[in-house]
Amino acid sequence: MQIEDQDFFKLRDYIKKNFGVNLEKKRTLIEGRLTNSIAQEGFNGFHDYLEDIYSDKSGSKMDTLMTKLTTNYTYFMREETHYKFMEDVALPYWTSSLSDKDLRTWSAGCASGEEAYTAAMVISEWFGNNKSQWDTTILATDISVKVLDMAKRGLYPEEHFTNLPAAWKSRYFTKVGDEDYQVKDTLAREVVFNQFNLMDEFTRFRRKFHIIFCRNVMIYFDTPTKASLAKKFHNALEMGGYLFVGLSETLSGIAGDFQQVAPSIYRRVK
Numbered sequence: 001m002q003i004e005d006q007d008f009f010k011l012r013d014y015i016k017k018n019f020g021v022n023l024e025k026k027r028t029l030i031e032g033r034l035t036n037s038i039a040q041e042g043f044n045g046f047h048d049y050l051e052d053i054y055s056d057k058s059g060s061k062m063d064t065l066m067t068k069l070t071t072n073y074t075y076f077m078r079e080e081t082h083y084k085f086m087e088d089v090a091l092p093y094w095t096s097s098l099s100d101k102d103l104r105t106w107s108a109g110c111a112s113g114e115e116a117y118t119a120a121m122v123i124s125e126w127f128g129n130n131k132s133q134w135d136t137t138i139l140a141t142d143i144s145v146k147v148l149d150m151a152k153r154g155l156y157p158e159e160h161f162t163n164l165p166a167a168w169k170s171r172y173f174t175k176v177g178d179e180d181y182q183v184k185d186t187l188a189r190e191v192v193f194n195q196f197n198l199m200d201e202f203t204r205f206r207r208k209f210h211i212i213f214c215r216n217v218m219i220y221f222d223t224p225t226k227a228s229l230a231k232k233f234h235n236a237l238e239m240g241g242y243l244f245v246g247l248s249e250t251l252s253g254i255a256g257d258f259q260q261v262a263p264s265i266y267r268r269v270k
Contacts, residue, residue, distance in 0.1 A: 001035040003027065003046040011050055019143060020199040020229070021070060021220040033068050060145070067144045070220055076114045076156075077163035079215060082244045083122045085262055086211065090242045091126050094210045097240070101133055104209045106236075107140040108198060109217035113151025113191070114160060116140035117183060119213065120190035121168055139209075141196035148193050154183030198229060208238045215264075216246035227254040234258060237268040 003011075011030070012023045023030065034049070043049040053061040077083060094103055103123070107116035116138050123136045142148050158179045161169050173181040196204075198217070212233055218226050230251050233243050243258065243266045245251065251258060251266055258266035 001031060001038060001045065003031055007046045007050055014054070015066075015069075018199070019066060019197065020225045021066075022222040022225070023069070024222075026069070030069065034065075037068065063143075063145050067146045071111055071144070071147060072216065074111055074114050075160040075163060076118050078114065078118075079247050079264075080163060081247075081263075082213070082215070082265065083118060085265055086119070086122055086242075086244075087126055089261075090211055091123065093240070095127075095134075098210075101135065103134060103136045103211075104207060104238075105136070105138045105211040106209045106213070107138060107191075108196075108212060108214040108233075110140035110142050110148075110151060110193070110213075111144075112147050112156075113140065113154065113193070114156070115213055115215065116151070116191045116193075117154075117172075117187060118164075119211075120187055121164075121172055124187075124190065125168070136190065138191045140191050140193045142193075143195065143197050145195055148195060151191075151193050154188055155180050156183075157181075198232075199225075202232050202236050205236060208236055208241070210238050210241050211244070212237060212241065213244045215244055216249070218245060218249050223254065226251070227256075230254050230258070231256060234268055239268055239270075241268045242266070243268070 008027055008030070015021050015023055034046070038046065038049045041049070043052070053065055056062065105119055105123070107119060110116045120138050124131055127134060127136070140151065155176065158181070161181065169181070172184055172187040174184055176182045214233065218229065221229065234257055237243065245264050245266070247264050249264060251260070255266060257268065257270045259269040261267045
């Protein structure tokens, strides 16, 4: 099923204005991901389907649309080198520097929660018996209520655990049925999930972060939007704080006062 020019342009402009996502070259993706939904929901084509979404004042249908267009397959310990850097460099630095024992980590664009839960496991393993002396609660945000509900539910299929050490899987998850695993309460308490649009100002955050993950999110943004977001992340980090972006992403040319310290890892230096 094909989308007409006027419907594509309207959708492109609406999504860019409200969510910062650049769909300019995603016409084929839009058609591929939405065609089945249009047929299943009984609409005649893209026009009627999209107009129904625009008219939904609750925003839930637009939330579902955004989930379909931007959510990619993810899993625990994805891009493992980031967690290794966190363990070897970021955590030792901050734990030796923070007298108040308050380590603040943000998973921005957390999707269904695997990233945030993995970071929480890395932190718990690194601190060990000293964990109770620290506040290491992770903030995890996403624009989609649908994926946040999945994250809060904390129920994941077997294939999402391929990269996770078996001992961690046993320690932090309980098997449910034949193929699913449930996050244990001890891990669930380490992450707070909230809805947040990265295009909004960051004024809601009262204190700055020491570590921010925003991985495989900026691939949807054009260069000016990336630059604006990078500046906001810079301002949201404590001096010396670390920003992790996806391995396929770069802040080259827009890093500003960040220093690149490893592939796809940046540090606020001024």
